[in-house]
Amino acid sequence: MGSSRMSKSLNQIVLPVAGGTALAVAVALVIANLDYGQNKISSLERRVEQASQQVEAANQKASEEAAVSDALRTQIAEVQALADKSASGGSDLTERAPQSEAGYGLGREALAAEIAAWDVDVLPDGRGLPEGSGDVFTGEEVFAEKCASCHGDFAEGVDNWPVLAGGFDTLADKDPVKTVGSYWPYLSTVWDYVHRSMPFGEAQTLTADETYAIVAYILYSNDLVDDEFELSHENFSDFEMYNQAGFIVDDRPEREYAQWSGEPCMENCKPAVEITMRATFLDVTPEDGGESVMNHAATEDTPTFVAKAASADGGGAAEGTESPASQIDPGVIAAGEKVFKKCKACHAVGEGAKNKSGPQLNGLMGRTMGSVEGFKYSKVFVAAKGEGRVWDETALVEFLAKPKAYMKGTKMAFAGLKKDTDLSAITAYLKSIGE
Amino acid sequence: MEKDVKTSRRSFLKGSVALAGGTVAGAAVAKEADPLITEVQDWASLTGVGVDEAPYGLPISFEKDVVRRNVEWLTASPISSINFTPIHALDGTITPQGCAFERHHSGAIELRKEDFRLMINGLVDRPLVFTYKDLERFPRENHVYFCECAANTGMEWAGAQLNGAQFTHGMIHNMEYTGVPLRTLLNEAGLAAAGDLKDKWVYVEGADASSNGRSIPMEKALEDVLVAFKANGEALRMEHGYPVRLVVPGWEGNMWVKWLRRIEVTDAAVESREETSKYTDVYEDGTARKWTWVMDAKSVITTPSPQMPIDHAHGPLVISGLAWSGHGKITRVDVSKDGGITWETARLGKQGDSKALTRFYLDTEWTGEPMLLQSRAIDETGYVQPTKDQLRTSRGENSVYHNNCIQTWYVDENGVVENVEVS
Secondary structure, eight states, rough: HHHHHHHHHHHHHHTTTTTOOHHHHHHHHHHGGGGGOOHHHHHHHHHHHHHHHHHHHHHHGGGGHHHHHHHHHHHHHHHHHHHHHHHHHHHHOOOOOOOOOTTTOSSSSSOHHHHHOOOOOOOSSSTTTOOOOOEEEHHHHHHHHHHHHHHHHTTTOOOTTTOOOHHHHHHSSSSSOTTTTTTTHHHHHHHHHHHHHHTTTTOOOOOHHHHHHHHHHHHHHSSSSTTOOOEEEETTTOOOOOGGGEEEEHHIIIITTTTBBBBOOOOSSSSEOEEEEEEEEEEOOOTOOOOOOEOOOOOSSSEEEEEEEEOOTEEEEEESOSOOOOOOOOOHHHHHHHGGGGTTTTOSSSSTTTOSSSOOOTTTTTTTOOOOTTTOOOOOHHHHTTOOOOHHHHHHHHHHHHHHSSSTOOOOOOOOOOOHHHHHHHHHHHHHBBB | HHHHHHHHHHHHHHHHHHHHHOOSSSSOOOOOHHHHHHHHOGGTOOOOOOOOOSSSSOOGGGTOOSOBOOOGGGBBBTBEEOOOOOOOHHHHHHHHGGGSSSSSOOOOOOOOGGGGGEEEEEEESSSSSEHHHHTTTTEEEEEEEEEEOOOTTGGGGGGSSSSSSHHHHOOOEEEEEEEHHHHHHHHHHSSGGGGTTTEEEEEEESSSSTTTEEEHHHHHHTTTTTEEEEEETTEEOGGGGGTTTEOTTTTGGGGGOSSSEEEEESSSSOOOOGGTTSEEETTSSSSSEEEBBBBBOOOEEEETTTBBBBOOSSSEEEEEEEOOTTBEEEEEEEESBBBEEEEEOEESSSOOBBBBOEEEEEEEOEEEEEEEEEEEEEEETBBBBBOOOHHHHHHHHHHOOOOOOOEEEEOOTOOOOEEEOOO
16 A cells, blocks of 8 residues: 555656656656565566666767756666565565664553453462362362353263363373363473353352362363362372373474475376265255254266376376376276275375385386385295295286285285276276386 | 345355356346346435444454354363364454454453553563553564464364264364564663573463463574554454453464563573473373474364355355465465365465465366365475374374364265265
């Protein structure tokens, strides 16, 4: 917005001068584009160049315009400087607000009573806890009165309200049950949260003793203490939660960032794609205000998408194999991809595939048996490699039909594929996977 | 009158579909003159509404569907719950406040500017209390940032669930904030008492009943965190923390504490409920991951999408969507129409905004072929938005938060769009 005002005033300055109009427009364009981001800098420069050329022309044509040209030249230089600055500092042209080192003398000193009233958070080591205590028995009573209507008499949760107890050793299961007992790493969190944010709708009404008692009762509901237990500010930091060692700090940078960076695949990135799941809820908020409407359509009713003939520079698919994917019926490849679900637990394919409990299977056709770097094969595979045996269609079909018979002593714990159609489909699919 | 318009639109559609078959490209041909043009319409004859009618204007009634929506059965109570921005119906990048998603843990509260107090205490030289008026006297800055709930797209961990970009990706908004840098306020209180700032934290909390406390490393607090009191030029809405909220650029929405009341400098993370019980994720082996603050690069196609089917004839089609990254700028977005086999690079509406939404467009042709639409964002660090498979391979299937997967929309031959998952 600032820039458009700038360009307007510029117009007004220059318009009256004959011949200067084109220049003014060029400069205005440059300025108007200033906030348009770093990637536009190059085109800005082009325009600046054009404007400069026009300055030259104007100069030669009419000497009485020389003064104007000079002024414009300065303007252009200024714009260029701004553009350079924006290129070096990212395109965010926002200037940092100034900051007085000495401060502004605003606000007033907080009084001790005010800090005491608001600063009630509790740290994991127990700092911040007020003095007090409460036992399981008292806790049960207070909980029944103030908490059970939502969280249940035994902290088991009513309807959709949070469950506070149980769920031990479910964290590695599908749908883990995360409760105060099974999941929370610090007791301070329980004390702090209950004291400050519960009961829901009546927060900040519990006394310190009531809170100690309730927390003792929640521990009891989780079988973490017996019914004699009393919690106080004195024994608080002795207590270690069940899942205290269960947390690690964000490891996405090491786990994922490097692996998920770089130039991604643009063509033939997969041989085929099909729909494996459709939306569960079709009409999420129906107009009549009722429940969301479930979807009953089947995935079988949707088409399979297949890669076009692998191009010369096609990523991933069908390179370096004897019969390129383009000559195989794409339907069969798609069927093979489905069969491969049986192998997925142990084998990976595709860009960056790693060895799992079985070796990666990229570019398998024509590959020497037992030859994947860094994978520990059984003896029979080591021997096959020594003999220089190579995977082809016949070998693969025989191996996958009866792995243990074809490769006596193999450690591939897989019974084999029974159906001929599955065998030809998986062969076609693995053929379509390049190196 | 509304009905008339619809009918004439439909017959227009029929006309052009018929054309699309045989003739070479070109505009459709009308058989009869359009009464909207040949007949004098009421609005062209009678007068309209006066300037005293709407001192604060709302969208015209025809847009009444473009609203936040919540899904009742998702949570126990609408007071501790979430609703979703209608991103499918918006364009550009700025989210109007009135339809920007809300998430609160004990309801939105009404707090007058006069009753607002902000305390800074803990390891500072002078514990201070500011009024709202005090905040307005510090030098301030304007920045556009996205705010995304860490649980955005969370339901998709369990596979394709809710049918609509609003529901899969609508826990996000993007506004221009006006506020005072947090570093200015910390400097006002003095950080000498904190000593070495490297291992220090600020603990921030709200004035509402949930208090929603979070710990933020000092480095971030001094970098770009804002104490904001305006959004898109006007006062914050109640549901976004009026009169003052924290803005934590690029980091999960839960840290953007609303109705901000206290900032405490500490020597350790408080490990509050919102950073232990919630906003943490469990890996396949049961280990939990905490302090996942940054929102990784992500994108979604907003049109076409389940709530925005293709309702026009074959021919030109604009595919459009949003991309963002908590690590900085979006440098590129690719779009696939075949579920990730082939990709084309989209056009960015406006480039270079850091930690803000970037709009992208793919101006293309559609002739009724089924499509599996996907978009893939790349940010200035070179990070490429991952597929669902990549995420599940890395983290297992028990996560709740931080699902930045590539989303797939299935478009059938009639232009109907559905949320699906693909191989």
